[in-house]
Amino acid sequence: xxxxxxxxxxxxxxxxxxxxxxxxxxxxxxxxxxxxxxxxxxxxxxxxxxxxxxxxxxxxxxxxxxxxxxxxxxxxxxxxxxxxxxxxxxxxxxxxxxxxxxxxxxxxxxxxxxxxxxx
Ligand code: SF4
Numbered sequence: 001x002x003x004x005x006x007x008x009x010x011x012x013x014x015x016x017x018x019x020x021x022x023x024x025x026x027x028x029x030x031x032x033x034x035x036x037x038x039x040x041x042x043x044x045x046x047x048x049x050x051x052x053x054x055x056x057x058x059x060x061x062x063x064x065x066x067x068x069x070x071x072x073x074x075x076x077x078x079x080x081x082x083x084x085x086x087x088x089x090x091x092x093x094x095x096x097x098x099x100x101x102x103x104x105x106x107x108x109x110x111x112x113x114x115x116x117x118x119x
Contacts, residue, residue, distance in 0.1 A: 031071070033092040035078050036101055039064040041089035044113045048090060051081035063113040065090075 035055065037048070042064035049056040049065055054072030056065050073081075082090045093101065 031075055034070050034095045034098055035067050035082070036091050036093045036098065037065045037067055038089040038091070038101075039066060039105055040108050040110055041087050043087055045086060047084040047086070048081040051084055052077050056081060061112060062110055064110070070095075 037056070039059070039062065044058065044063040044065070046058055046065070049058055052073040055067055055069055055078055057068050058064070059066045082092075
């Protein structure tokens with residue numbers, strides 16, 4: 001063992017890079033899937049955001065739930081939130097699917113809850 005105090009300045013910090021979705025989530029487990037809310041089906045009941053508070057929040061313009069963080073809660077708590085959804089609009093998906101799902105959702109004409117449907 002060396003007593004060289006400059007060793008701390010010679011070791012490079014690990015490059016953290018961009019998040020891949022496979023980082024350890026809370027609890028030290030690896031999660032293979034991402035969680036996704038189909039906002040076109042969400043009825044804004046707020047159950048999911050009340051259960052997994054570090055994962056779901058209510059989007060303020062349309063009043064529907066949205067995942068704001070993939071590693072905010074453990075898998076069991078997220079599953080509990082999914083199970084509370086009365087319209088089954090929350091799913092586990094592959095991380096690679098998220099971009100497509102977001103694009104499809106953007107192409108739908110989602111109206112704020114409480115407004116009558118477009119004719
Ligand atoms: S539980 Fe389902 S319907 Fe209720 S806010 Fe969450 S996603 Fe929307």
